[in-house]
Amino acid sequence: MHIKNAQSIVVIGAGPAGMMAAGTAGSRGNEVFLAEKNLLPGRKLLLTGNGRCNFTHTGSLDDLVANVITNGKFLYNAFAAFSNRDTIRFFRERGLSEITEPDGRIFPSSGRALDVLNTLQGYCRANGVKILTAQVTGIKTVGGRVSGVLLSNGKEMECGSVVLASGGMSYPKTGSTGDGYGMAKELGHAIIEPAPALVPIEVVGNLPLQLKGVSLSGIGVKAFGKNNRKIYQGFGDIIFTHYGISGPAILSASSYLTHTGAQGNRIVLDMFPEFADMQMDALLREFMGNAPAKSAETAFTKLRLPSRFMDILMKTAGIAIGRKACEVTKEERKQMALFLKNFEMRIKSLRPIEEAMVTSGGVSVEEINPRTMESRIVKGLFFAGEVMDVDANTGGYNLQIAFSTGRAAGSNVH
Numbered sequence: 523m524h525i526k527n528a529q530s531i532v533v534i535g536a537g538p539a540g541m542m543a544a545g546t547a548g549s550r551g552n553e554v555f556l557a558e559k560n561l562l563p564g565r566k567l568l569l570t571g572n573g574r575c576n577f578t579h580t581g582s583l584d585d586l587v588a589n590v591i592t593n594g595k596f597l598y599n600a601f602a603a604f605s606n607r608d609t610i611r612f613f614r615e616r617g618l619s620e621i622t623e624p625d626g627r628i629f630p631s632s633g634r635a636l637d638v639l640n641t642l643q644g645y646c647r648a649n650g651v652k653i654l655t656a657q658v659t660g661i662k663t664v665g666g667r668v669s670g671v672l673l674s675n676g677k678e679m680e681c682g683s684v685v686l687a688s689g690g691m692s693y694p695k696t697g698s699t700g701d702g703y704g705m706a707k708e709l710g711h712a713i714i715e716p717a718p719a720l721v722p723i724e725v726v727g728n729l730p731l732q733l734k735g736v737s738l739s740g741i742g743v744k745a746f747g748k749n750n751r752k753i754y755q756g757f758g759d760i761i762f763t764h765y766g767i768s769g770p771a772i773l774s775a776s777s778y779l780t781h782t783g784a785q786g787n788r789i790v791l792d793m794f795p796e797f798a799d800m801q802m803d804a805l806l807r808e809f810m811g812n813a814p815a816k817s818a819e820t821a822f823t824k825l826r827l828p829s830r831f832m833d834i835l836m837k838t839a840g841i842a843i844g845r846k847a848c849e850v851t852k853e854e855r856k857q858m859a860l861f862l863k864n865f866e867m868r869i870k871s872l873r874p875i876e877e878a879m880v881t882s883g884g885v886s887v888e889e890i891n892p893r894t895m896e897s898r899i900v901k902g903l904f905f906a907g908e909v910m911d912v913d914a915n916t917g918g919y920n921l922q923i924a925f926s927t928g929r930a931a932g933s934n935v936h
């Protein structure tokens with residue numbers, strides 16, 4: 523069958539970026555088809571923020587840009603035109619109120635990602651967007667301009683323009699399987715090798731297995747590359763897993779390691795980033811001095827760290843469990859302070875892209891107009907969301923990218 527709609531717009535992918543683009547294009551009086559290969563839109567969106575959907579973050583325009591790890595400058599115009607404040611207003615106007623957590627992350631006050639999805643779907647419906655359950659396999663052009671799309675059922679659809687919003691490659695079960703890269707490449711766009719970002723880290727040795735399930739909150743995390751170069755420094759929560767480490771602070775660190783060849787690099791944890799090394803030692807001396815006849819581990823409970831973690835630290839420092847605090851030597855105490863400030867692990871690898879929260883890499887932004895999201899190679903081809911070579915920190919920034927770029931594409935598609 524040959525569907526004829528030469529002036530219409532096809533948006534490929536009903537994730538947050540595609541739904542924002544489609545609704546916006548529809549609100550301008552265009553005929554818009556939103557093609558989604560899953561039976562239901564927004565499968566990944568439902569997983570976000572552990573089902574609560576951290577949909578944006580507080581802060582200025584500069585803060586938004588600073589939290590983009592790859593190609594923040596490219597996003598400046600899109601953020602300026604549709605910022606975190608606009609996102610909040612967009613949802614409020616459609617009946618979805620928000621709560622802001624102390625660290626600036628913003629969630630729907632209902633605590634349900636489904637409400638964010640329903641709002642976006644309602645926005646599409648209100649603006650006449652027609653949802654097609656279809657997988658797009660290619661984009662056709664005539665004379666350097668989009669002329670239609672090909673569907674996996676063999677059908678062809680004529681259209682005047684396309685917004686490619688097919689997402690990245692992480693969590694492929696949600697439908698984001700990297701389809702957009704092939705389509706963009708066929709039309710001459712460069713693809714930056716997709717790699718996992720915001721992903722757990724595997725470390726060398728059996729330490730993680732011994733510490734599996736132990737979590738540490740509010741600690742310092744540093745990552746060092748070849749020649750001891752500091753690649754990342756951050757702060758937050760971590761958890762040990764059977765293969766290594768995960769948790770928000772580790773996911774953030776991973777995004778800075780993704781293109782550096784993570785293997786052999788080091789992750790260093792600092793349990794007390796607020797203290798200098800000397801202060802740490804003084805604190806241990808004080809705790810042990812206050813309870814000299816008690817066991818060292820009893821004295822150390824004042825540190826409020828998980829006992830399983832402390833046992834390993836003590837063992838590594840050569841302090842046997844049960845030993846009296848007054849019997850611990852100065853060297854052993856100093857060693858203990860050193861471990862508390864510099865708990866070092868060597869990286870084996872990042873976990874695979876299937877486990878990554880976002881994909882780093884994708885369609886190169888060099889050939890995309892940052893104001894309109896239109897391709898500089900093919901007229902009538904626009905991009906939105908994670909399919910592009912953009913990725914950001916955890917905290918709601920990735921969804922803000924989807925909304926801002928979706929809005930830009932939907933406002934300019936013609």
Ligand SMILES: Cc1cc2nc3c(=O)[nH]c(=O)nc-3n(C[C@H](O)[C@H](O)[C@H](O)COP(=O)(O)OP(=O)(O)OC[C@H]3O[C@@H](n4cnc5c(N)ncnc54)[C@H](O)[C@@H]3O)c2cc1C
Binds near residue numbers: 880
């Ligand atoms: C577990 C998890 C938790 C996350 N939590 C957060 C969070 O709290 N806050 C945050 O900011 N970010 C979070 N993210 C990241 C965020 O979900 C993504 O950055 C965002 O969904 C990207 O939006 P998108 O619209 O570009 O792509 P996607 O959401 O990936 O949507 C793309 C859509 O396109 C469809 N599609 C693909 N190919 C085709 C095709 N050929 N034809 C038709 N349809 C196609 C897919 O089925 C999919 O529905 C999380 C990610 C994960 C995996």
